[in-house]
Amino acid sequence: MNQSTPFLGRFAWRTLLVLLYLFLLAPIIIVFIISFDTRQYLAFPPESYSFGSYAKVFANPTFISAFGRSLIIGLVVGLGAVAAGMLLSLSLARHEFRGKGSVNFLILAPFLVPHIVLAVGIMLVMAPIGLLDTYAGIIIAHLGITIPYTVRTIMMSLMSVDRRVEEAALVHGASPAMVFWRITLPLVSPGLIAGGVIAFLISFDEATISLFIVSVRTSTLPTEIFHYLEYSTDPQIAALSVILILISVGVVIAVERLIGLRRAL
Amino acid sequence: MVDHHVEIEQLVKTYPGAQKPSVDRVSFSLPRGEMLALLGPSGCGKTTILRMIAGLIAPTSGAIRIDGRDVSAIPVHKRNMGMVFQSYALFPHMTVARNVSFGLEMRKVGKTEIEERVKKALDLVKLTGLGERKVSQLSGGQQQRAAIARSLVIEPELLLLDEPLSNLDAKLRDEMRDEIREIQARTGVTAIFVTHDQDEALSMADRLAVMSNGRLEQIGTPREIFDRPQTDFVATFIGAGNFFSGKVREPGVAEVEGLGELRFSGEAPTGSSVKLMVRPHRLVLDGTGAAGVNRFSGTVEHIVYRGQTLTLTVRCGTQRLQADLPTHAGVLPEKGGEITLAVAPEDVTFIEKAAA
Numbered sequence A: 001m002n003q004s005t006p007f008l009g010r011f012a013w014r015t016l017l018v019l020l021y022l023f024l025l026a027p028i029i030i031v032f033i034i035s036f037d038t039r040q041y042l043a044f045p046p047e048s049y050s051f052g053s054y055a056k057v058f059a060n061p062t063f064i065s066a067f068g069r070s071l072i073i074g075l076v077v078g079l080g081a082v083a084a085g086m087l088l089s090l091s092l093a094r095h096e097f098r099g100k101g102s103v104n105f106l107i108l109a110p111f112l113v114p115h116i117v118l119a120v121g122i123m124l125v126m127a128p129i130g131l132l133d134t135y136a137g138i139i140i141a142h143l144g145i146t147i148p149y150t151v152r153t154i155m156m157s158l159m160s161v162d163r164r165v166e167e168a169a170l171v172h173g174a175s176p177a178m179v180f181w182r183i184t185l186p187l188v189s190p191g192l193i194a195g196g197v198i199a200f201l202i203s204f205d206e207a208t209i210s211l212f213i214v215s216v217r218t219s220t221l222p223t224e225i226f227h228y229l230e231y232s233t234d235p236q237i238a239a240l241s242v243i244l245i246l247i248s249v250g251v252v253i254a255v256e257r258l259i260g261l262r263r264a265l
Numbered sequence B: 001m002v003d004h005h006v007e008i009e010q011l012v013k014t015y016p017g018a019q020k021p022s023v024d025r026v027s028f029s030l031p032r033g034e035m036l037a038l039l040g041p042s043g044c045g046k047t048t049i050l051r052m053i054a055g056l057i058a059p060t061s062g063a064i065r066i067d068g069r070d071v072s073a074i075p076v077h078k079r080n081m082g083m084v085f086q087s088y089a090l091f092p093h094m095t096v097a098r099n100v101s102f103g104l105e106m107r108k109v110g111k112t113e114i115e116e117r118v119k120k121a122l123d124l125v126k127l128t129g130l131g132e133r134k135v136s137q138l139s140g141g142q143q144q145r146a147a148i149a150r151s152l153v154i155e156p157e158l159l160l161l162d163e164p165l166s167n168l169d170a171k172l173r174d175e176m177r178d179e180i181r182e183i184q185a186r187t188g189v190t191a192i193f194v195t196h197d198q199d200e201a202l203s204m205a206d207r208l209a210v211m212s213n214g215r216l217e218q219i220g221t222p223r224e225i226f227d228r229p230q231t232d233f234v235a236t237f238i239g240a241g242n243f244f245s246g247k248v249r250e251p252g253v254a255e256v257e258g259l260g261e262l263r264f265s266g267e268a269p270t271g272s273s274v275k276l277m278v279r280p281h282r283l284v285l286d287g288t289g290a291a292g293v294n295r296f297s298g299t300v301e302h303i304v305y306r307g308q309t310l311t312l313t314v315r316c317g318t319q320r321l322q323a324d325l326p327t328h329a330g331v332l333p334e335k336g337g338e339i340t341l342a343v344a345p346e347d348v349t350f351i352e353k354a355a356a
């Protein structure tokens, strides 16, 4: 009895883990398999396999130009959210000012409000000032939903920076700007990179808000996928999904390597 | 007129929202090359003083002068101070050498000169060859040395050390105590170090400034502080002591209730109440056996053997005396035995500023 119980426990635990992973990965696995199907509709399992859908995706000018726009928007949003997050974190972590609580709450707010509600609000604000379907409009909207994340990650890094270390730099001759540049910034760089990557990925994946703001000129890859799905369902979508997943995974792995490498040095 | 290198005058710091000042009208000065210890219990304002001198916080009032010049308008990074933090506060993302060269880089010193001076500084603190190490690969003692090198390499006007030994284990602490003293003597840098450890202060400093509750109690050489404490606080904070309240009968002689006449050093007006102190190790066994002026007979109540000394508690009249006798003093007293203790008048200290 006593000996079989730990074994049973371990067995149950492992089974649970395997099931959980299967549950999480199943959609991805199915999409992956379907993306190689040769038929012109989505069905499982495929009858025969080819790279045809991938070729079609790369030959689709709508997808390619939307991908380019998404990339640019994602990069600008990533950098902008990091810069804004750095400024906000510094003032929240290092300064006492009136209304600090409100600012803190405002930064949290986008976490609490459903994206669909935000989307309607942003659309109503942007329509009269002509920001709909402009790069500025979509970038501002994406900054709004990503800055909370960069503030979080940078705050975490900033809290772990020992104030005495900054003071030591100051005492030994570094101007406040130099302290920021030579001490604070390098020490919070993990938070900057993590925040930037998260902001990029959120912007790159975001569909709900984008659908309300963009139309033909600044359509992003997610909105193009959405529109494509309205009229047709074929393995091209599966192939495109696989490509998007690979990009996200690629970015995360690359950054992990980068930061990992830096730590090792 | 004495040339003071560093002068602190009527320094006050009241933190925003605080009821009372953390540093209250503190004045002292240091000649060039002196090592001063700021000694006092935790929370008495030592770190606050150091941070004001460094420029990290602004005084509420008062002046800090270096070579006669008020530095209050000079921003931190231009004061040319060296500071060793309690937690060392080395730059964790830089090598040891980069930590040490930091101040020189900020001063735009040329590359070859930086290399030379960093090497010299590392040699001085016995970290030769460890320049390329990461800070995290150093032991506590080595981090301490690196922090000292980082401060000394810039040839600071003043070296400030905040509880420099408190994070080291006992053995290393003794070693670093001597070493810091030696480095300071060798470089001739004027230094202020903060500590709550009286042994550390007594053994390392040229002079001690004893603080309590934000106030400076007394400043003087280790000897003056130990042998001639001027306030109750200093007398009780530093070392052990027997304290007596008495009334001055004639110049230099006080009547202590339950003990008798006590001849003391120091000047107190006849008829006034005084507080007197005798250090336990200043009491000696008296062979004559007769009680008299500065001779007290009593019963040994308690004995603690401490190797080199024997600590006795002796009941004399209504008073209890503590005496530290050397263990080589011949026939040693036993518990319950009658003995006579004597003390020289110059070893009976009159505490001038005591609330008698």
Ligand SMILES: Nc1ncnc2c1ncn2[C@@H]1O[C@H](COP(=O)(O)OP(=O)(O)O)[C@@H](O)[C@H]1O
Residues within 6 Å of the ligand: B015, B016, B018, B022, B040, B041, B042, B043, B044, B045, B046, B047, B048, B049
């Ligand atoms: N930044 C601060 N804000 C408010 N009070 C402080 C601050 N720093 C220190 N104090 C208070 O000032 C007093 C002296 O502190 P400190 O100088 O650190 O003492 P010490 O170094 O002698 O232990 C303490 O009562 C402490 O609580």
Ligand SMILES: [Mg+2]
Residues within 6 Å of the ligand: B043, B046, B047, B048
């Ligand atoms: Mg302190």
